[in-house]
Amino acid sequence: xxxxxxxxxxxxxxxxxxxxxxxxxxxxxxxxxxxxxxxxxxxxxxxxxxxxxxxxxxxxxxxxxxxxxxxxxxxxxxxxxxxxxxxxxxxxxxxxxxxxxxxxxxxxxxxxxxxxxxxxxxxxxxxxxxxxxxxxxxxxxxxx
Numbered sequence: 388x389x390x391x392x393x394x395x396x397x398x399x400x401x402x403x404x405x406x407x408x409x410x411x412x413x414x415x416x417x418x419x420x421x422x423x424x425x426x427x428x429x430x431x432x433x434x435x436x437x438x439x440x441x442x443x444x445x446x447x448x449x450x451x452x453x454x455x456x457x458x459x460x461x462x463x464x465x466x467x468x469x470x471x472x473x474x475x476x477x478x479x480x481x482x483x484x485x486x487x488x489x490x491x492x493x494x495x496x497x498x499x500x501x502x503x504x505x506x507x508x509x510x511x512x513x514x515x516x517x518x519x520x521x522x523x524x525x526x527x528x529x530x531x
Contacts, residue, residue: 393432400508401439402524404517407488408448410529416491418529419443423505424496436504441527442519443511447484451476461490485511 403422407415425431425438451459459476479487488511496502510519 391430393430393435393437395435398430398435398437400437402442402519402522403439403527404442404444404519404524405527405529406445406515407443408445409450412449412451412487412491415449415529416488416495418527419488419492419509420495422527423492423508434501436501438505438508440508440510440519440522440524442517442524443488443509444515444517445513446488446511447480447513449480449484449487456480461487484513 405415405419419441421427422441423438425436428437431437456477457475460473461476461479463472463474464470465472474482476487489506489509492509493502493506496505510517
């Protein structure tokens with residue numbers, strides 16, 4: 388019996404929508420990363436992108452435990468001396484709540500070109516509306 392290997396011609400991608408209201412950031416990000424990679428499918432192939440598209444709505448209503456809102460820091464570096472900039476999670480949620488979920492999912496994907504393509508299939512929106520109604524996304528079941 389031969390081992391099945393998925394190819395770009397025979398992959399099937401679904402569109403899923405996730406409501407992030409009240410969800411814990413890390414637990415939600417792991418489930419999204421698995422869906423983007425396609426690890427939930429029996430035809431998962433590590434070297435081929437077989438994952439689904441994921442649309443996340445209400446990113447501004449994400450929840451975290453403990454004092455992470457004040458203590459968790461996000462760093463950016465411009466490349467120049469003294470160019471390190473830091474923001475807390477609370478500041479990031481005020482300014483760009485979509486980026487918080489995107490960075491959490493990005494950290495859970497491998498560091499290669501397939502993961503960069505998989506991250507482009509993640510669509511995150513701060514509010515409850517999204518422009519992907521034409522794709523008819525199905526709701527994704529998440530473990531609370």
